[in-house]
Structure formats: structure tokens, C-alpha cells
Amino acid sequence: MTQFCGRVDTEFISGPQVFDRAIGAVRGHLDKLMVLYDGRVIGGRLHDLVYETLWAHGFHWTEMDLAEGEGPPFARDALGPSSLAGGEDPSGGSRVVARGIDIYQRYRLDGILAVGGARTLQCAQAIAAAGRFGRRGEGGEPALPLFAVFTLASSGREGALPGFAPVGSPGPLPRLLALDPVFAYTGDRGQVAEEIAGLFCRGLELYLAPGEGAYLQRRLAEGILKTCIHCAGGALRGEEGACGDLLWALGLAVSELPGWGRKLPWEVHGMGRQLCDRFDAPWGAVLSVLAPAWMGYVLRATTLEKFAEYGVQVWRLNRELPKEELARRAIDETQRFFTQVLGLPERLGELGAAGGQLGELAERAAAPALQEGVVPLDAADVLEIYRACL
Known part of the structure; x- marks a missing residue:
């Protein structure tokens, strides 16, 4: 075993029906969110549940759907619609990251909420990490605040993302990770x-x-x-x-x-x-x-x-x-x-x-x-x- 120095700043909230509690905890930190998800996995009932809960807690938010060229309009007053340029699949990963940073800056968002499997989280980590390495602006800024809700389903299409850090390389971990079985079986x-x-x-x-x-x-x-x-x-x-x-x-x-x-x-x-x-x-x-x-x-x-x-x-x-x-x-x-x-x-x-x-x-x-x-x-x-x- 080699020398190491480690620190995990992630708060884990686990169990049935913890999603509302988790979103309430996020609300203590942020007001305006980017919701990053894959519409091939998150749709229908769970899509509505996410938005109803965000609304109930008073969030403003915009969304970035990894599956669609253009998502539905974003909620609340100050935020307008956006999309993934060209409707490209997330295998065009470097453009996904650039688009995510553009959305984040345009609407002056406070953080990212990733809803999906491990690879959706990696998409969010790549966007969040871009701030740390100075790609958001001059002088380099810290990683963007990241929160996550895990699902036990993945479209798999976000698995190979050019320009993303390799699996296992240092990346911003979520400040909060919600593990709610309600979100577990979201896909086929x-x-x-x-x-x-x-x-x-x-x-x-x-x-x-x-x-x-x-x-x-x-x-x-x-x-x-x-x-x-x-x-x-x-x-x-x-x-x-x-x-x-x-x-x-x-x-x-x-x-x-x-x-x-x-x-x-x-x-x-x-x-x-x-x-x-x-x-x-x-x-x-x-x-x-x-x-x-x-x-x-x-x-x-x-x-x-x-x-x-x-x-x-x-x-x-x-x-x-x-x-x-x-x-x-x-x-x-x-x-x-x-x-x-x-x-x-x-x-x-x-x-x-x-x-x-x-x-x-x-x-x-x-x-x-x-x-x-x-x-x-x-x-x-x-x-x-x-x-x-x-």
C-alpha cells in the first residue's frame, strides 16, 4: 500500500423516501440549479417527482438532458430554455462539457444536481471540474458545487466521453449523495x-x-x-x-x-x-x-x-x-x-x-x-x- 491522504466530504442520505429530505438539505446551500439527467432513464413519474420536489422547496432550475437535443422549458422566473447543441449523443463528451459550462455561466447557477447512474455522475463531475481547472474563466475557480441522486439504471450511452478524466482520476465528489430506492428501478x-x-x-x-x-x-x-x-x-x-x-x-x-x-x-x-x-x-x-x-x-x-x-x-x-x-x-x-x-x-x-x-x-x-x-x-x-x- 502506498502513502495516501484522503478526505470524503460527501453526505450520504439513504433509505426509502429520502429524496425530499435530500433536496431540502441541498436548498440550505443553493438557490439555482442545473439538473443533469438522461431522459432515456429518467422520465415520466420520476421526472415529475424531481420537478415537483424542487418546486416545493423553492428552487429555480434549468435542465440538461443527455438524451435530447432540447429539453422542456426550465422552471421558475429567471431561467430560460436551453439545450444540448445539435441533439448530439453524450459520446460527443467534450462538447457536452462545454455546453454544460455555457449553461452554468449564462444563468449564473449555484450548483449541479445529477440524477442518474454512475456515468451520469461522471458527466456532472466533468462539468463541475472544469471550473477547478480554470475553464470557467480567468485565474481558475474551484469545482462547481455538485449534488447527486443515484438511480440503478443507465442508458450506457454516456460511457465513453472524449476529454473526460479517466475513471478513478481525482474529481469533485458530490457534497450530498441521495440513495433512495424509489429511484433505483427507473429504466428497463x-x-x-x-x-x-x-x-x-x-x-x-x-x-x-x-x-x-x-x-x-x-x-x-x-x-x-x-x-x-x-x-x-x-x-x-x-x-x-x-x-x-x-x-x-x-x-x-x-x-x-x-x-x-x-x-x-x-x-x-x-x-x-x-x-x-x-x-x-x-x-x-x-x-x-x-x-x-x-x-x-x-x-x-x-x-x-x-x-x-x-x-x-x-x-x-x-x-x-x-x-x-x-x-x-x-x-x-x-x-x-x-x-x-x-x-x-x-x-x-x-x-x-x-x-x-x-x-x-x-x-x-x-x-x-x-x-x-x-x-x-x-x-x-x-x-x-x-x-x-x-
């Missing part, structure tokens, strides 16, 4: 499955990150993985208890606590980003295809112990089995979880990926961070992993 079954897959892959990379020690951090990551396995079926059926547990696991994952004191190269996330961007494929589905292929590729003598431990601790395999068999079975169990429990694709071809473009994508994915992974990877290695997914 496939969207919920993709969000669970994304959460599982985040936990997987936290668990298998290189280096020795960090026992507590690995147990936290293990808890995230076990929660995904235990609660996935119930969440897909819309059971409140399972959804609530997964929301809390999602909150723990994005808090960055399981990664403190460790180098986190995020190999699967880095490789998946390129595929999502090129093929407009759902983020969680891409990760669920890539993760088992990556695990099989990096399984060797130097990683055997860690993969065998993963099989015993997470999948409860018999520790008396030979280590190589444990490791192989653990990879198989991981793939079965994605395909049989979550019902996600097994091959990139099912997501529209074409083999002829993989070489270029592998070159782009081979960032320096991959050299610090579980096994150092270059472009040729990434290409082999991509090909194993076809």
Missing part, C-alpha cells in the same frame, strides 16, 4: 443490468488492482462484488431491498475509498472507453464482454494467486482446488454472471463491433497507465484482448 431491465455490470467491473478492478497489502481496501471491493452477485436477481425484479443495497454499493464505489493507497490503472475501463466511443455501444455491456477476456489474458504465474483468491473469496469456490483451476473457474463464473444472470452479450459482435477497426482502437487505448496494470499491456496486447471478444 436491460438498463438496470448494464448499471450492475458497470458497478461489478468497477469493483473487479478495485479488487484485482496491482500491488500487495491494502487488505481493508480489497475487502471493501469484495463487498461491492458480493453485493452485485447477491442482489442482482432481486434488483432486476424491482425488489426495493436489493435495489437499496446496490445503490449503497454504488455510493461506496464512487466514494473512491476502496482505491485509497493503491495504483489504479483501470485497464478494462480504458479499453472499453474506445469501443463505446467508436461503436456507440452501451457502457455496461461493453465492460461485461471485455472483463472476462482481459482476465483470461492477464492470467499467468504472477497473477495466479490473486485470481485464485478472487475465486475463493468472491465466488466461494473450494480453496482445496488447484490454484489454476480456481482462477479459471472464477473467470468462468464472472462471465456466467454477466451473460446468464444479467442477460448481457457475450461477444462484441453482438454490439456491432467490427474487427477491422480494432487495431486503431487498440493504439488509442494503450495509454501509459496500462503499463502499470496487473500485467503491463501495450497496443498489441490490447488488440489480442479485443479479438478475443469478437
Whole structure:
């Protein structure tokens, strides 16, 4: 474990019907909000609930819908309509960030309220962080105040955002994070499955990150993985208890606590980003295809112990089995979880990926961070992993 200095300033509010309480807490800090959400996930009843609650607490707000070219008019007197220019999908991430900053400045807003899954939060973090790095104006300003309400569904289309900071890099955490099961099951079954897959892959990379020690951090990551396995079926059926547990696991994952004191190269996330961007494929589905292929590729003598431990601790395999068999079975169990429990694709071809473009994508994915992974990877290695997914 390396030296680290950490601080989490996020207030967590969890449980049924806590949304009103959370919005009341936000009202103590802010008056004018940007509400950032994905209309493919947040719509109808929940869309109305968000706005009715904001109105009841006296907010002024504007909205930024990641799914639409133009959202409905914004509420209250001072704020006028705005839109995502050109109706582009959030895979054009750098323009989304620029547009978000433009809206924020134009209406002199006080903060951002993100309503969605982990990737919607990342969109909001990118907009909030732009202020910190001086892109809002001269001299550099602190990160914009950020608040979030998690859902257990994601369209997946915001998974690869050019210009966004990589997963796991420092970014502004929400000052308040509401985990209300009412918001858990907001999309269809496939969207919920993709969000669970994304959460599982985040936990997987936290668990298998290189280096020795960090026992507590690995147990936290293990808890995230076990929660995904235990609660996935119930969440897909819309059971409140399972959804609530997964929301809390999602909150723990994005808090960055399981990664403190460790180098986190995020190999699967880095490789998946390129595929999502090129093929407009759902983020969680891409990760669920890539993760088992990556695990099989990096399984060797130097990683055997860690993969065998993963099989015993997470999948409860018999520790008396030979280590190589444990490791192989653990990879198989991981793939079965994605395909049989979550019902996600097994091959990139099912997501529209074409083999002829993989070489270029592998070159782009081979960032320096991959050299610090579980096994150092270059472009040729990434290409082999991509090909194993076809």
C-alpha cells in the first residue's frame, strides 16, 4: 500500500423516501440549479417527482438532458430554455462539457444536481471540474458545487466521453449523495443490468488492482462484488431491498475509498472507453464482454494467486482446488454472471463491433497507465484482448 491522504466530504442520505429530505438539505446551500439527467432513464413519474420536489422547496432550475437535443422549458422566473447543441449523443463528451459550462455561466447557477447512474455522475463531475481547472474563466475557480441522486439504471450511452478524466482520476465528489430506492428501478431491465455490470467491473478492478497489502481496501471491493452477485436477481425484479443495497454499493464505489493507497490503472475501463466511443455501444455491456477476456489474458504465474483468491473469496469456490483451476473457474463464473444472470452479450459482435477497426482502437487505448496494470499491456496486447471478444 502506498502513502495516501484522503478526505470524503460527501453526505450520504439513504433509505426509502429520502429524496425530499435530500433536496431540502441541498436548498440550505443553493438557490439555482442545473439538473443533469438522461431522459432515456429518467422520465415520466420520476421526472415529475424531481420537478415537483424542487418546486416545493423553492428552487429555480434549468435542465440538461443527455438524451435530447432540447429539453422542456426550465422552471421558475429567471431561467430560460436551453439545450444540448445539435441533439448530439453524450459520446460527443467534450462538447457536452462545454455546453454544460455555457449553461452554468449564462444563468449564473449555484450548483449541479445529477440524477442518474454512475456515468451520469461522471458527466456532472466533468462539468463541475472544469471550473477547478480554470475553464470557467480567468485565474481558475474551484469545482462547481455538485449534488447527486443515484438511480440503478443507465442508458450506457454516456460511457465513453472524449476529454473526460479517466475513471478513478481525482474529481469533485458530490457534497450530498441521495440513495433512495424509489429511484433505483427507473429504466428497463436491460438498463438496470448494464448499471450492475458497470458497478461489478468497477469493483473487479478495485479488487484485482496491482500491488500487495491494502487488505481493508480489497475487502471493501469484495463487498461491492458480493453485493452485485447477491442482489442482482432481486434488483432486476424491482425488489426495493436489493435495489437499496446496490445503490449503497454504488455510493461506496464512487466514494473512491476502496482505491485509497493503491495504483489504479483501470485497464478494462480504458479499453472499453474506445469501443463505446467508436461503436456507440452501451457502457455496461461493453465492460461485461471485455472483463472476462482481459482476465483470461492477464492470467499467468504472477497473477495466479490473486485470481485464485478472487475465486475463493468472491465466488466461494473450494480453496482445496488447484490454484489454476480456481482462477479459471472464477473467470468462468464472472462471465456466467454477466451473460446468464444479467442477460448481457457475450461477444462484441453482438454490439456491432467490427474487427477491422480494432487495431486503431487498440493504439488509442494503450495509454501509459496500462503499463502499470496487473500485467503491463501495450497496443498489441490490447488488440489480442479485443479479438478475443469478437
